[in-house]
Amino acid sequence: MKYQGVLKKMKTENLEEIQYYLDMKSDFLNINQLLNREVTISFVTYECLNCHLEKKIYRQGFCKNCFFEIPNAADWIMRPELSTAHLDVEDRDLAYEKSVQLQPHIVYLANSSNVKVGVTRKGQIPTRWIDQGAHEAIEIVEVPNRYLAGITEVALKNYVGDKTNWRKMLKNDIEDENLLEWREKLKQYIPDEAKQYFIENNTETHINFPVLKYPDKPKSLNLIKTPSYTGKLVGIKGQYLIFEDETVFNVRSNEGLVVSIEV
Structure with missing residues (x-):
């Protein structure tokens, strides 16, 4: 089976063992079901999570223009102490900032x-x-x-x-x-x-993660440098896929990449 879509962080379900799901637009994959199976991940292109244009990703799944303009990429996201909505002071979009900060x-x-x-x-x-x-x-x-x-x-x-x-x-x-x-x-x-x-x-x-085997020397997969990778999936922890050869892939840090996944 082959699936294609833009990467967003995996959704999770807090059960006795954490269940992981990947939204691939037309498909919704339970990643736990791929454990102990050969999986191929290939880079296809980019798609900004905000404007949805085919533009190189800058940070957090956004193209450079969006990253510096949209409210959900502002500095207070990473540095909560910079929040100002409680003072009725706008950073980029006060209505959005109030909806997130004032809860x-x-x-x-x-x-x-x-x-x-x-x-x-x-x-x-x-x-x-x-x-x-x-x-x-x-x-x-x-x-x-x-x-x-x-x-x-x-x-x-x-x-x-x-x-x-x-x-x-x-x-x-x-x-x-x-x-x-x-x-x-x-x-x-x-x-x-x-x-x-x-x-x-x-x-x-x-919290109990679905990991069959932990790596001794994890090495990170960079899909831009290595556009296609095949390995046996042996674990999922955090937002990482863990493979038998000790390759690990951080789904969240690759948000905005359009990939194909073949099982």
């Missing part, structure tokens, strides 16, 4: 390669953790807007990491941590504006 946000701890702090909209829990390849996570603070979540993250990352080591995560070179203890240890560093939103009573969430 409940979670500051969390996740353990994928190490304990890290992060921010996401409340409705993105646990999807955000799954996308990061975290095997355990816990909420720390639930705030009413993105700005408060951002300044809390900035304060806490002085004491805990805010990045995932993707190689360590994919190798499963990880240790279980007591995230409840981490949460209590970090409580004192929460900014005064957000202290009232600290979550006193909750438990860790544990």
Whole structure:
């Protein structure tokens, strides 16, 4: 079977083992069903996720023009502390910014390669953790807007990491941590504006990924440099496909590429 479409991050379903799905326009693939099978991924062209034109992708699945113009690629997306909708101040599109920024946000701890702090909209829990390849996570603070979540993250990352080591995560070179203890240890560093939103009573969430074999030395597939690749799929973790020869493919970082997938 052969499928073709523009890559967008895989959709997930939080079951006993995470289920992954790829929307290929006319087809909706359950990627878990491809485990232990030979899969060929080939680059076809580009398609910007915003304007849908055949233009080279710049960042986040968008062409260069769109990346610097549309509200969902603005700096506050990656740096929540730059959010200004709560002040009624526009960055690129105030209506859009209010719709995203002025809703409940979670500051969390996740353990994928190490304990890290992060921010996401409340409705993105646990999807955000799954996308990061975290095997355990816990909420720390639930705030009413993105700005408060951002300044809390900035304060806490002085004491805990805010990045995932993707190689360590994919190798499963990880240790279980007591995230409840981490949460209590970090409580004192929460900014005064957000202290009232600290979550006193909750438990860790544990996530089980569909991986048959972890790579010892993962090597990343670049479809632009290697336009066609064939390998046996042996795992899915985060937004990565893991192949038997230790090649890994980050679906999310390749958003906007039109590919064909042959099974």
